[in-house]
Amino acid sequence: MNVDRDVDARIDAVVIGASAGGLEALLLMLPKIPARGSVVFFVVVHIPRERPSPLAGLLAARCAAEVVEAQDKQPVIAGTIYVAPPDYHLLIEDRSQIALSTDDAVHFSRPSIDVLFESAVDVYGSRMLGVVLSGANDDGSAGLARIRDAGGVTVIQDPASARFPAMPEAALARSEPHAVLDPDAIGELFRRIVNNRSTLQGRREKEDPLC
């Protein structure tokens, strides 16, 4: 099972939610993302609220694409992987800006995956891919269902490949995803989407120099 190639062209943004056991999955998939692509990635990992968090640095050291810890009202730049800072919710204000909030924890979590996913749906609608990874609670299920309802693409980590299967299982119980994949295959999907979009864009630019 995999995601249909036809969707590649319309994925402008990818949102990823991970909790316990999710970091090892991220380390298998994010390094596969080519640098300077035209897709933007937003990642929420449930991390301890103590600052500073080593997460963005850890990922940056292994990724070709640029990884940054998100700041309030930071411009959204395609090709970048934005990671939620500890103790803040990460939201998408519009296609050009990130927003943070210190609103109450959702599912005992700040940052919360649902908060990111739901704000991203309001901005990207069907033009996005949502991914729920390993974890021990049910954050992300509601948000992933919203992405699915809005016509976006959804992928859930194969619970068999997750160190903590509760979160992917909760997401599976809530709504049927387009694909259930292991971290390696999710990474390959990211690579394919970014590469296909670059090819499509290159072709379009050749046909229409003003584009």
Place this chain on the structure above:
Amino acid sequence: MTLSSSAQESPDLDIELQLLVQAIYLKYHYDFRGYAAASLKRRMNSALSRFQCRTLSQLQEKVLRDGVLFSELLDYLTVQVSEMFRDPAYFRALRERVVPLLRTYPSLKIWVAGCSAGEEAYSLAILLAEESLLERSMIYATDINAQALQRAQAGIFDINRLAGFTQNHQRSGSTAALSNFYTAAYGKAIFDARLKKHLVFSDHSLATDTVFAEMQLVSCRNVLIYFNRPLQDRALALFHESLCRKGFLGLGAKESIRFSGMADGFDEISKDDRIYQKRSTS
């Protein structure tokens, strides 16, 4: 590709949100028009279930006809749960980088903008007391949420929050005990009158009001994240205007003036702790 129903609903939600915000402004003069859409939408959406409305239009009708309901909604939209000495590193940086300069002033005015229930204002009062600066200081703590201001004025916090406050306080570079500053009784901690003597809590809107005094330090943390860029610029301009020459500004850990129109007005003096100093133009 066909649009699903919720994809079609989304633009309507934006329209309804704009209308509701406009209605609130026209009727009650509270201005949410410059609030960041993502968070405001989230809060308004959860307000729907709380006020038993199906749509924001329904909520708008209730708000326009029911002032009591509006004040509940206002509390709901603007309430912010913070903690004392939140981000201990910020207070440590204040002690190390800002306090030595504050000592050079014969009297001090400090503005805590968006003070909510007062956690930040009391923290600063305690820090100043520990640095023997409180006697010459006045802390102006402002918010638009009247109920939060009342709670702040009372200075009473649930005792079960004090363990976290104490831990933060210790990590903020203090060598004294937080318990020196409160009395515990009946499950509550009541902060001392000697702190309150130097705290003024009052209503002030960063969206509609102007500067009210000259300050040596403005602390406004995790408030600007709820504003869009133009309103952030307005608030930062107020802080800039309010600050004395070489006055200090403290922001939240993930807030930055780098993305604002006021970046040229300040120098960064402690980057990781978001402490800025007004740049002197002349």
